[in-house]
Amino acid sequence: xxxxxxxxxxxxxxxxxxxxxxxxxxxxxxxxxxxxxxxxxxxxxxxxxxxxxxxxxxxxxxxxxxxxxxxxxxxxxxxxxxxxxxxxxxxxxxxxxxxxxxxxxxxxxxxxxxxxxxxxxxxxxxxxxxxxxxxxxxxxxxxxxxxxxxxxxxxxxxxxxxxxxxxxxxxxxxxxxxxxxxxxxxxxxxxxxxxxxxxxxxxxxxxxxxxxxxxxxxxxxxxxxxxxxxxxxxxxxxxxxxxxxxxxxxxxxxxxxxxxxxxxxxxxxxxxxxxxxxxxxxxxxxxxxxxxxxxxxxxxxxxxxxxxxxxxxxxxxxxxxxxxxxxxxxxxxxxxxxxxxxxxxxxxxxxxxxxxxxxxxxxxxxxxxxxxxxxxxxxxxxxxxxxxxxxxxxxxxxxxxxxxxxxxxxxxxxxxxxxxxxxxxxxxxxxxxxxxxxxxxxxxxxxxxxxxxxxxxxxxxxxxxxxxxxxxxxxxxxxxxxxxxxxxxxxxxxxxxxxxxxxxxxxxxxxxxxxxxxxxxxxxxxxxxxxxxxxxxxxxxxxxxxxxxxxxxxxxxxxxxxxxxxxxx
Amino acid sequence: xxxxxxxxxxxxxxxxxxxxxxxxxxxxxxxxxxxxxxxxxxxxxxxxxxxxxxxxxxxxxxxxxxxxxxxxxxxxxxxxxxxxxxxxxxxxxxxxxxxxxxxxxxxxxxxxxxxxxxxxxxxxxxxxxxxxxxxxxxxxxxxxxxxxxxxxxxxxxxxxxxxxxxxxxxxxxxxxxxxxxxxxxxxxxxxxxxxxxxxxxxxxxxxxxxx
Numbered sequence: 001x002x003x004x005x006x007x008x009x010x011x012x013x014x015x016x017x018x019x020x021x022x023x024x025x026x027x028x029x030x031x032x033x034x035x036x037x038x039x040x041x042x043x044x045x046x047x048x049x050x051x052x053x054x055x056x057x058x059x060x061x062x063x064x065x066x067x068x069x070x071x072x073x074x075x076x077x078x079x080x081x082x083x084x085x086x087x088x089x090x091x092x093x094x095x096x097x098x099x100x101x102x103x104x105x106x107x108x109x110x111x112x113x114x115x116x117x118x119x120x121x122x123x124x125x126x127x128x129x130x131x132x133x134x135x136x137x138x139x140x141x142x143x144x145x146x147x148x149x150x151x152x153x154x155x156x157x158x159x160x161x162x163x164x165x166x167x168x169x170x171x172x173x174x175x176x177x178x179x180x181x182x183x184x185x186x187x188x189x190x191x192x193x194x195x196x197x198x199x200x201x202x203x204x205x206x207x208x209x210x211x212x213x214x215x216x217x218x219x220x221x222x223x224x225x226x227x228x229x230x231x232x233x234x235x236x237x238x239x240x241x242x243x244x245x246x247x248x249x250x251x252x253x254x255x256x257x258x259x260x261x262x263x264x265x266x267x268x269x270x271x272x273x274x275x276x277x278x279x280x281x282x283x284x285x286x287x288x289x290x291x292x293x294x295x296x297x298x299x300x301x302x303x304x305x306x307x308x309x310x311x312x313x314x315x316x317x318x319x320x321x322x323x324x325x326x327x328x329x330x331x332x333x334x335x336x337x338x339x340x341x342x343x344x345x346x347x348x349x350x351x352x353x354x355x356x357x358x359x360x361x362x363x364x365x366x367x368x369x370x371x372x373x374x375x376x377x378x379x380x381x382x383x384x385x386x387x388x389x390x391x392x393x394x395x396x397x398x399x400x401x402x403x404x405x406x407x408x409x410x411x412x413x414x415x416x417x418x419x420x421x422x423x424x425x426x427x428x429x430x431x432x433x434x435x436x437x438x439x440x441x442x443x444x445x446x447x448x449x450x451x452x453x454x455x456x457x458x459x460x461x462x463x464x465x466x467x468x469x470x471x472x473x474x475x476x477x478x479x480x481x482x483x484x485x486x487x488x489x490x491x492x493x494x495x496x497x498x499x500x501x502x503x504x505x506x507x508x509x510x511x512x513x514x515x516x517x518x519x520x521x522x523x524x525x526x527x528x529x530x531x532x533x534x535x536x537x538x539x540x541x542x543x544x545x546x547x548x549x550x551x552x553x554x555x556x557x558x559x560x561x562x563x564x565x566x567x568x569x
Numbered sequence: 570x571x572x573x574x575x576x577x578x579x580x581x582x583x584x585x586x587x588x589x590x591x592x593x594x595x596x597x598x599x600x601x602x603x604x605x606x607x608x609x610x611x612x613x614x615x616x617x618x619x620x621x622x623x624x625x626x627x628x629x630x631x632x633x634x635x636x637x638x639x640x641x642x643x644x645x646x647x648x649x650x651x652x653x654x655x656x657x658x659x660x661x662x663x664x665x666x667x668x669x670x671x672x673x674x675x676x677x678x679x680x681x682x683x684x685x686x687x688x689x690x691x692x693x694x695x696x697x698x699x700x701x702x703x704x705x706x707x708x709x710x711x712x713x714x715x716x717x718x719x720x721x722x723x724x725x726x727x728x729x730x731x732x733x734x735x736x737x738x739x740x741x742x743x744x745x746x747x748x749x750x751x752x753x754x755x756x757x758x759x760x761x762x763x764x765x766x767x768x769x770x771x772x773x774x775x776x777x778x779x780x
Contacts, residue, residue, distance in 0.1 A: 034630075034632040042635075
C-alpha cells in the first residue's frame with residue numbers, strides 16, 4: 001500500500017475505525033417476496049388438489065392420458081393422468097380429481113365414457129366428435145372410496161332426475177331399447193333405462209324410469225303394454241288401422257294406464273315395483289294376473305273337448321285356466337282317473353274386508369262350504385269345446401275342500417252336457433217311433449184318390465150336362481113354358497151333384513182323419529214339434545228379411561258396394 | 570502471478586466500466602460517489618454489495634424456478650378443448666409431434682439454460698466466499714457465458730406474449746398465459762439482474778492475496 005497519502009501530517013494519530021455497514025441489505029426483500037409468493041402458490045396448489053382415483057373400464061377407446069376430462073354437467077371435475085393395462089381384460093384409468101369434486105367420490109358414484117352414440121331414437125355425445133371422448137360422472141352420496149368400476153354404457157337415470165324407477169316383466173323384449181319412451185295418454189312421461197334377461201331365463205326384465213310428477217300415476221293396478229305404432233284390427237266395424245305418433249312408429253314405445261276400478265285405487269307405487277308388460281292393449285285382459293293358485297278337480301265322464309288352457313269361469317268371467325289333464329292309474333282301486341289341475345288367479349278377486357292373513361286356499365274352502373262346485377260346460381256347441389265353470393249350488397249336500405294329492409280338491413257336479421245328452425237320446429228314440437213311412441203311404445193314397453176324382457168321367461159328364469142345361473135354360477128364356485121344365489131338370493141336376501159332393505166330402509174327411517192320426521202320434525208339446533214350429537217361424541222370418549233385402553237391393557243396387565245408407569231424417 | 574500483482578485498485582485507480590478511462594481513486598467516505606471524468610459513469614473499485622445482491626437475486630431466481638416449472642405457462646384452447654401446459658409438457662408434446670429440434674431448443678432455452686445460469690452464478694459466489702484460487706480464468710469465461718446467454722431465455726416469454734395477444738379466435742383457438750409464465754419471466758429477469766450485479770473482478774481479488 002505504498003501510496004501518496006492525502007494527509008501525511010497526522011502520522012502519529014490512530015486511524016478512525018471504519019464503520020462498516022451492518023444489517024441486511026434491502027435487496028434481500030426480493031427473495032423474501034419471491035419465497036412468499038412461491039409459498040402461497042404451493043399452499044394454494046396443495047389445498048386445491050383433490051384425490052387421485054382409479055377407474056376400471058373394459059375399453060378405454062377415446063381416452064387420452066393428460067387430456068381426457070372428467071365432467072359433470074359439462075363442468076370439469078378432473079383429468080385423466082394415466083391409462084394402464086393392469087389385466088388383459090380391463091383398463092385402469094388413473095385420474096386427478098379437483099378439490100371441489102372430492103366429496104362426490106363415493107362408492108355409489110358411477111363413471112362412464114361419453115362417446116358419440118347413435119341409436120334408433122337418440123343421438124348423443126355428438127360434441128365428443130370434435131372435442132374427443134370424456135368421462136362423465138354421476139355423483140351420488142355414499143361411502144368414500146377412491147377406486148371405481150366404470151360403466152360401459154351411460155346409466156339410464158342420473159342423480160339429479162326426479163321420478164321413480166320400475167321394472168317391467170315381459171315375455172319378449174319387443175322394440176324396447178334404452179331411451180324408448182313411456183307414454184301415458186300419448187304423453188311421454190319416462191323412458192326405458194335398461195333391459196336384461198330374467199335370471200330364470202323366463203322373460204325379459206325392462207327397467208323403466210318415470211319422471212316426476214308422473215311417477216305418482218303408477219299405481220298397483222296400473223297396466224303397461226307395448227305400443228307397436230300400428231294397430232290393425234278387423235272386426236264387426238270393418239278394418240281399423242290405428243297409427244300412433246310418428247316417433248312411436250319408428251321407435252316403438254310402452255304405454256301405461258291405471259284403469260277405473262270398483263275396488264280400491266291402488267297406492268302410488270314406490271321405486272322398484274315390478275309390473276307385467278303386455279304384448280298389446282288387447283292382451284291385457286287375457287293375462288293380467290301373474291299369481292296363480294292350483295286346485296285339483298275330478299270329473300266323471302268324458303273329457304273330450306277339454307284342453308289345457310281352457311278357461312275356468314265364474315258366471316262367465318274368467319278366473320283361471322286349466323293347466324294340466326292327465327290320466328293316472330290308481331293302484332289301490334285299480335282304476336284310471338283323470339285329474340284336472342286348474343290354476344286360479346286370486347288377484348282377479350278384488351274386494352275390501354278380506355282379512356290379510358287369509359290365504360286363497362282358506363278363501364276357497366269357505367266358498368266350497370257355501371256350495372261352490374266345479375262343472376264342465378260346453379263352450380262351443382259346434383266344436384264341443386269344454387270349459388270349467390265354478391258356481392254355487394246351495395241345494396247340493398255340503399262338502400268340504402280336501403287335500404288329495406298335491407293340491408286341494410274342489411268338488412264337482414256332473415256336466416250339464418251329459419244330462420242334455422241323455423235327454424236328447426230319449427227324444428231321438430221317441431221320434432224314431434213315429435211311423436213316417438205309413439204316414440207317407442197314406443198321404444200318397446189320398447192324393448191318388450183326389451187325382452182319380454178330378455179325372456173321373458162322371459165329372460166330365462156333370463160338366464157336359466151343365467152345359468146342356470145352360471143351353472136349355474137359354475132356349476127356355478126364349479120359349480115360354482119351358483122354364484118350369486128347366487127348373488125340374490135343374491133340380492134333378494142338383495140332386496145328382498149332391499150325391500157327388502157327399503162322396504167327395506167323405507173322401508176328404510177320411511184324408512183329414514189320417515192326417516190327424518199322424519199329428520196325434522207326434523205330440524204337439526214334444527220338443528220336436530216345438531223345434532219344428534220355431535224353425536218354421538225362423539224360416540218365415542228369414543224369408544221376410546230376404547224379401548226385404550231383395551226389395552231394398554232392387555231399389556238400391558249400389559248398396560252392395562257402398563253399404564246401406566243411413567236414412568235421412 | 571507476478572505480472573498480475575499490479576491492479577488498478579492497488580495503485581488507487583478506477584477503471585471506467587463504460588469508456589475504460591482510468592481515474593484516480595479519491596478514497597471518498599461512504600455515501601459519496603465518484604464518476605468517470607470522461608463519460609460520467611459511476612465508478613467503484615468493486616460493485617457495492619455485489620455479493621449480497623447477487624446472492625439475494627440468485628435465491629429469488631431459485632425460488633421462482635420451482636413454480637415456473639411446476640405451474641402451467643399457458644393454456645391453448647382449440648375447438649373448446651384445451652388444457653394448461655407446463656414447460657415440460659410442452660416439450661413432451663413437441664416430442665410426440667415429432668418436432669425434435671424444436672423440442673430440444675425449448676428444452677435447452679427454457680429448462681437447462683436458466684438452471685445452468687443459476688448454478689454457475691451460485692458456483693461463482695461460493696468460490697469467491699471460499700477465496701478460491703482455482704482456474705480464475707475459466708471462472709471468468711463461465712461468467713461471460715452466463716451473462717451472454719441469459720437474455721435468450723426470454724424467448725419463451727416473448728412467444729407466449731405474442732401468442733396470447735394474437736391467437737384470440739374465440740372457441741376455435743385461444744391462448745391464455747398462466748401463472749408459470751410470470752414465474753418464468755421472473756426467473757429470467759432476476760437471473761439477468763443477478764449476473765449483472767455480480768462483479769467478476771472479485772474472482773481475481775483472491776489471486777492478489779498471498780497464500
